[in-house]
Amino acid sequence: MTTGLTPTEHITLNMGPQHPSTHGVLRLELELEGEVIVACRPIIGYLHRGIEKMAEARTYPQVLPYTDRLDYLSSSSNNMAYVQAVEKLLGLEVPERAKYLRVISLELNRIASHLVFLATFANDLGATTVFLYGMRERELIMDLFSMWAGARLTQSWIRIGGVGADIPDGFVDQALAFCRLMPKRLDEYDRILTGNRIFRARTEGVGILPPELGVNYGASGPTLRGSGVEFDVRRAEPYEVYGDLDFEVVTRPTCDCMGRYLVRMQEMRQSVRILEQCLKRLPEGEVRAKVPRVIRPPEGEAYGRVESPRGEFACYVVSDGSPRPARVRFRAPSFYHLSVLPRMLQGWKVGDAVAILGSIDIVLGEVDR
Amino acid sequence: MTRTNLFVDVVLSALSIVKGLMVTLTNALRPRVTRNHPFQKTPIPEVWRGRLVHLRGEDGRLRCTACLACQKACPSHAIPTIQGDDKKGKEKRAQVYVWDASRCLFCGLCVEACPFDAIRLTREYSIVGEDRADLIFDLNRLLGPAEGETA
Amino acid sequence: MNASLYNTIGQWWYVHGLPPWIFEAAWMVAMAALVTVFVLLSVLVLVWLERKISADLQSRVGPNRVGGRFGPLQTAADALKLLLKEDIFPAGADRVVFWLAPFVVFVPSLMVFMVLPFGERLAVNDLNLGVLFVVAVSAFPVIGLIMAGWGSNNKYAVLGAMRAAAQSLSYEVPLVLAMVCVVVFAGSLRVGDIVAAQREGGWFILRFPLQLAFLLYFITAMAEVNRVPFDLPEAESELVAGYHVEYSGMRFAFFFLAEFAHLFFVSAFCATLFLGAWQGPWLPPAVWFLLKSYAIVILIMWIRWTVPRLRIDQVMGFSWKLLVPLGLAAVVLTGIVKVW
Ligand code: SF4
Numbered sequence: 092m093t094t095g096l097t098p099t100e101h102i103t104l105n106m107g108p109q110h111p112s113t114h115g116v117l118r119l120e121l122e123l124e125g126e127v128i129v130a131c132r133p134i135i136g137y138l139h140r141g142i143e144k145m146a147e148a149r150t151y152p153q154v155l156p157y158t159d160r161l162d163y164l165s166s167s168s169n170n171m172a173y174v175q176a177v178e179k180l181l182g183l184e185v186p187e188r189a190k191y192l193r194v195i196s197l198e199l200n201r202i203a204s205h206l207v208f209l210a211t212f213a214n215d216l217g218a219t220t221v222f223l224y225g226m227r228e229r230e231l232i233m234d235l236f237s238m239w240a241g242a243r244l245t246q247s248w249i250r251i252g253g254v255g256a257d258i259p260d261g262f263v264d265q266a267l268a269f270c271r272l273m274p275k276r277l278d279e280y281d282r283i284l285t286g287n288r289i290f291r292a293r294t295e296g297v298g299i300l301p302p303e304l305g306v307n308y309g310a311s312g313p314t315l316r317g318s319g320v321e322f323d324v325r326r327a328e329p330y331e332v333y334g335d336l337d338f339e340v341v342t343r344p345t346c347d348c349m350g351r352y353l354v355r356m357q358e359m360r361q362s363v364r365i366l367e368q369c370l371k372r373l374p375e376g377e378v379r380a381k382v383p384r385v386i387r388p389p390e391g392e393a394y395g396r397v398e399s400p401r402g403e404f405a406c407y408v409v410s411d412g413s414p415r416p417a418r419v420r421f422r423a424p425s426f427y428h429l430s431v432l433p434r435m436l437q438g439w440k441v442g443d444a445v446a447i448l449g450s451i452d453i454v455l456g457e458v459d460r
Numbered sequence: 461m462t463r464t465n466l467f468v469d470v471v472l473s474a475l476s477i478v479k480g481l482m483v484t485l486t487n488a489l490r491p492r493v494t495r496n497h498p499f500q501k502t503p504i505p506e507v508w509r510g511r512l513v514h515l516r517g518e519d520g521r522l523r524c525t526a527c528l529a530c531q532k533a534c535p536s537h538a539i540p541t542i543q544g545d546d547k548k549g550k551e552k553r554a555q556v557y558v559w560d561a562s563r564c565l566f567c568g569l570c571v572e573a574c575p576f577d578a579i580r581l582t583r584e585y586s587i588v589g590e591d592r593a594d595l596i597f598d599l600n601r602l603l604g605p606a607e608g609e610t611a
Numbered sequence: 612m613n614a615s616l617y618n619t620i621g622q623w624w625y626v627h628g629l630p631p632w633i634f635e636a637a638w639m640v641a642m643a644a645l646v647t648v649f650v651l652l653s654v655l656v657l658v659w660l661e662r663k664i665s666a667d668l669q670s671r672v673g674p675n676r677v678g679g680r681f682g683p684l685q686t687a688a689d690a691l692k693l694l695l696k697e698d699i700f701p702a703g704a705d706r707v708v709f710w711l712a713p714f715v716v717f718v719p720s721l722m723v724f725m726v727l728p729f730g731e732r733l734a735v736n737d738l739n740l741g742v743l744f745v746v747a748v749s750a751f752p753v754i755g756l757i758m759a760g761w762g763s764n765n766k767y768a769v770l771g772a773m774r775a776a777a778q779s780l781s782y783e784v785p786l787v788l789a790m791v792c793v794v795v796f797a798g799s800l801r802v803g804d805i806v807a808a809q810r811e812g813g814w815f816i817l818r819f820p821l822q823l824a825f826l827l828y829f830i831t832a833m834a835e836v837n838r839v840p841f842d843l844p845e846a847e848s849e850l851v852a853g854y855h856v857e858y859s860g861m862r863f864a865f866f867f868l869a870e871f872a873h874l875f876f877v878s879a880f881c882a883t884l885f886l887g888a889w890q891g892p893w894l895p896p897a898v899w900f901l902l903k904s905y906a907i908v909i910l911i912m913w914i915r916w917t918v919p920r921l922r923i924d925q926v927m928g929f930s931w932k933l934l935v936p937l938g939l940a941a942v943v944l945t946g947i948v949k950v951w
């Protein structure tokens with residue numbers, strides 16, 4: 092027999108594309124030493140539909156429904172980024188009421204998206220029941236959207252020049268009722284999950300994203316704010332009526348999964364605050380500016396950026412003066428978060444991989460486009 | 461960790477779990493939110509964007525004049541064919557109209573584009589078929605109720 | 612009732628001068644058959660209960676079609692479905708090991724019921740080393756889990772099996788320590804004696820240092836049956852399904868059966884060791900026994916549907932750094948109290 096240690100062999104574990112915790116069709120090629128992750132290679136593209144290319148063959152209004160399918164958990168933000176860019180090209184002024192309605196739609200979607208985050212994150216960590224609680228509250232938002240836009244996820248209700256239609260009767264009351272309910276439910280989540288010792292053991296200090304690393308990789312949104320960087324497009328470059336609204340940009344200095352989780356939990360409370368302000372201040376008036384039937388923006392380019400629930404979602408549109416955009420490009424925050432993932436995973440265990448992946452809250456629809 | 465800290469930690473951990481148990485218990489006592497689906501229908505709002513229908517005017521004739529505006533507006537080419545009869549202008553009526561549910565995004569752009577208010581997206585959300593051909597609707601299967609009737 | 616039945620038949624047998632060992636053996640076989648049927652039926656009930664409880668805790672309705680309003684036959688329907696499923700051997704699997712694993716897991720989890728008294732005289736065989744038997748046999752399924760993980764030729768399954776082995780080894784220790792406390796108090800390894808000791812001096816959970824043992828037993832029991840927060844071996848969101856990821860149809864059902872049988876066993880044994888077993892006023896012993904066991908089962912399920920799961924190193928740390936020292940302390944304390 093030879094002496095000395097037997098060399099250990101690394102196992103390559105393919106996590107995904109069919110795996111309950113990869114949140115869509117992502118494949119992570121993990122190199123493991125026992126349970127410890129030595130290297131990780133995210134492999135994307137399973138959901139590629141060529142939306143950017145398809146946009147070049149569609150007229151300006153026709154592109155809109157496709158943007159819903161990017162980040163399908165918060166289609167309003169995608170709509171908003173695209174519409175913002177097109178409106179900049181057109182130099183279009185949107186009625187005040189439409190602006191408020193847009194913010195209502197965006198914030199409702201933010202809560203819905205964060206609730207899905209909460210649900211799936213809890214589920215990844217084994218707390219299946221919280222998954223259903225999150226989904227249950229999200230259903231209330233879906234109800235609001237379906238009575239307003241007639242669709243749950245793919246609303247495409249932020250349209251060029253305004254919103255698709257005015258809110259129906261009873262919407263404001265129902266939304267306000269939701270605003271009253273939500274903080275109570277958030278307290279409940281805090282009791283069952285945030286304070287739970289096991290949950291804390293699984294998230295505190297896990298998956299550190301140093302602020303410099305995050306900035307260097309282009310991270311944004313709650314993922315970056317969880318590392319203590321105070322950057323929020325709603326504050327940095329206010330669009331619609333965000334400049335007039337009173338809300339806090341939540342940050343956490345801990346840089347770990349817990350930090351990112353807490354940022355999202357707090358953001359939901361802030362969103363409720365924004366919603367309440369908007370619903371109360373909602374001015375009367377038109378909800379859609381006059382837009383020509385065929386939209387032909389002058390030659391040029393424009394960049395629309397919004398704070399989606401995942402981070403900075405942006406859209407770059409180039410017009411050549413024809414009714415179809417010459418180029419549309421989306422900046423999907425999840426893509427950048429996915430690219431720092433290998434750095435965050437190193438040295439953690441398989442069990443942490445799902446926690447860290449869950450904490451950056453990616454949506455493959457916008458990564459693969 | 462010192463010994464007292466460990467003790468405190470253990471007690472607090474146990475307490476946090478008990479708190480969680482109380483939350484699940486209170487939720488168990490709340491009314492259920494799920495429905496017994498096929499037997500108990502979920503109310504669908506009026507504005508729901510579901511299956512496309514063609515509306516008819518008071519005279520029972522189709523409102524659609526085969527003007528092709530909806531076809532042009534559709535982003536995903538879900539309305540591949542529209543053909544009218546040989547009449548002209550407002551008298552013209554659609555003879556052939558094909559809507560492909562498998563391509564439709566349910567965006568409602570066609571409805572917005574229609575100058576005659578001839579089509580509508582309905583509350584019918586369950587569009588199923590045994591093969592792809594079942595999802596391609598011709599005019600017969602697109603006929604909605606005439607004016608005055610309720611859907 | 613059972614005791615009197617046993618006595619009546621026994622006497623008759625004796626009076627007619629038949630060899631008593633035949634009677635003993637026949638009684639045992641009858642009991643074994645009864646217990647097997649009982650266990651299989653309780654698994655059906657438990658699976659249904661698990662679904663119903665999880666649904667209640669999650670604001671859902673849960674099973675509500677098969678066999679009436681509360682879906683009591685749901686599990687039976689599922690079992691039938693599993694029976695009809697194709698039996699798949701994954702390519703590259705070690706066929707013998709893969710084939711054998713479900714039985715290796717299932718048989719011991721049925722065997723442990725042998726020493727469990729469902730009522731007076733209502734145990735298959737009240738061995739005089741009963742507790743030791745339980746410890747020995749309930750450690751056995753791990754071998755089956757490793758076989759399943761290894762035989763499947765699947766990395767997730769291997770990871771799950773390794774976790775199962777590590778976890779069950781480290782939780783066996785505090786489990787045994789908790790049982791040792793009870794044994795010290797009762798002064799016997801025979802389950803019947805432990806029950807008898809509780810008849811005289813009240814339930815063990817009410818006697819001073821044994822609360823600690825109860826707590827230890829309860830926590831480790833949850834780990835033994837792989838329930839959240841200790842469901843690492845099957846951690847659905849990490850390892851998809853762990854060691855049984857490649858199993859389908861009836862073979863999968865065996866794992867499922869074993870898991871729920873084991874769950875029922877640890878709960879029933881908990882009731883036996885700490886809650887006075889089948890003893891209680893008014894109601895017949897078997898009912899008391901079931902009531903107590905199901906109370907523990909429901910508690911375990913309730914916890915399972917509330918908390919998240921730990922990470923593998925935390926699970927191990929929890930056992931070795933906290934439970935084992937606590938267990939040792941409990942044993943020493945029990946000894947001191949006993950000698951006093
Ligand atoms: S709803 Fe949208 S996709 Fe469907 S037919 Fe109308 S325009 Fe086309």
Ligand code: SF4
Nearest residue numbers: 524525527528530574
């Ligand atoms: S449905 Fe409306 S838009 Fe389409 S062809 Fe008929 S009249 Fe024109």
